[in-house]
Amino acid sequence: MRIDVVSIFPEYLAPLELSLIGKARQDGILDLRVHDLRAFTTDRHRTVDDTPYGGGAGMVMKPEPWAQALESIAADRPEGSGRPVLIVPSPAGERFTQALAYELAEQEHLAFACGRYEGIDERVIEWSREHFDVRPVSLGDYVLNGGEVAVLAMVEAIGRLLPGVVGNPESLVEESHSDGLLEYPVYTKPSVWREREVPAVLLSGNHGRIAQWRRHEQFRRTAERRPDLLEAFDAGKLPRADRTEL
Ligand code: 6GU
Numbered sequence: 001m002r003i004d005v006v007s008i009f010p011e012y013l014a015p016l017e018l019s020l021i022g023k024a025r026q027d028g029i030l031d032l033r034v035h036d037l038r039a040f041t042t043d044r045h046r047t048v049d050d051t052p053y054g055g056g057a058g059m060v061m062k063p064e065p066w067a068q069a070l071e072s073i074a075a076d077r078p079e080g081s082g083r084p085v086l087i088v089p090s091p092a093g094e095r096f097t098q099a100l101a102y103e104l105a106e107q108e109h110l111a112f113a114c115g116r117y118e119g120i121d122e123r124v125i126e127w128s129r130e131h132f133d134v135r136p137v138s139l140g141d142y143v144l145n146g147g148e149v150a151v152l153a154m155v156e157a158i159g160r161l162l163p164g165v166v167g168n169p170e171s172l173v174e175e176s177h178s179d180g181l182l183e184y185p186v187y188t189k190p191s192v193w194r195e196r197e198v199p200a201v202l203l204s205g206n207h208g209r210i211a212q213w214r215r216h217e218q219f220r221r222t223a224e225r226r227p228d229l230l231e232a233f234d235a236g237k238l239p240r241a242d243r244t245e246l
Contacts, residue, residue, distance in 0.1 A: 089147030
């Protein structure tokens with residue numbers, strides 16, 4: 001997979017050299033390139049922002065440096081790939097979910113446009129639809145100063161789904177949100193720690209009962225912490241043996 005990120009703070013993306021994502025880049029699974037938006041300016045001060053039409057607080061990102069940056073990315077496509085997807089991190093976007101991470105992990109080429117200040121001139125978003133499938137995407141209902149931290153989160157969530165990035169693919173199946181429920185609690189040795197015992201069923205060796213207990217804990221946790229997920233939960237998606245629980 002190829003990922004291009006455009007930002008006025010390319011150093012912000014340095015953590016993507018670490019850990020599993022850094023390893024995926026070294027292994028050639030992920031070709032991630034970070035571009036400095038200011039490299040696409042032409043004035044002496046390398047200006048990327050200006051005052052908003054209609055007035056109001058803050059600054060807006062000028063369209064032309066973005067057009068230059070995105071045109072150069074659209075012109076440099078991985079061989080044989082279809083239309084690239086342009087993700088625009090924004091609190092005004094659609095929600096980033098595990099389902100969207102899976103969808104984006106199927107793509108050959110992703111680009112991320114990190115806005116700062118009050119955002120990017122809206123005409124850039126419209127114009128980029130000529131070259132990209134454009135998706136404004138939000139991490140959740142709170143405001144960050146710019147798209148960079150959101151890109152760190154999204155690239156990690158997407159990158160770990162690429163074949164060969166996570167050592168044991170089974171760990172992708174048994175995690176929170178993979179089946180619409182939160183993950184069950186986990187324990188390791190010692191079996192008694194500061195007078196607290198590991199739930200006895202986990203020491204029983206009875207794999208049927210362990211699976212049943214874990215499923216029950218998933219429902220209990222989801223009901224307590226994320227009742228919204230439980231409402232949306234579609235029992236029809238469960239394997240038959242698990243549906244009797246409902
Ligand atoms: Cl994706 N970007 C910004 N700037 N703020 C956010 C966000 C994204 N998601 C939540 N808040």
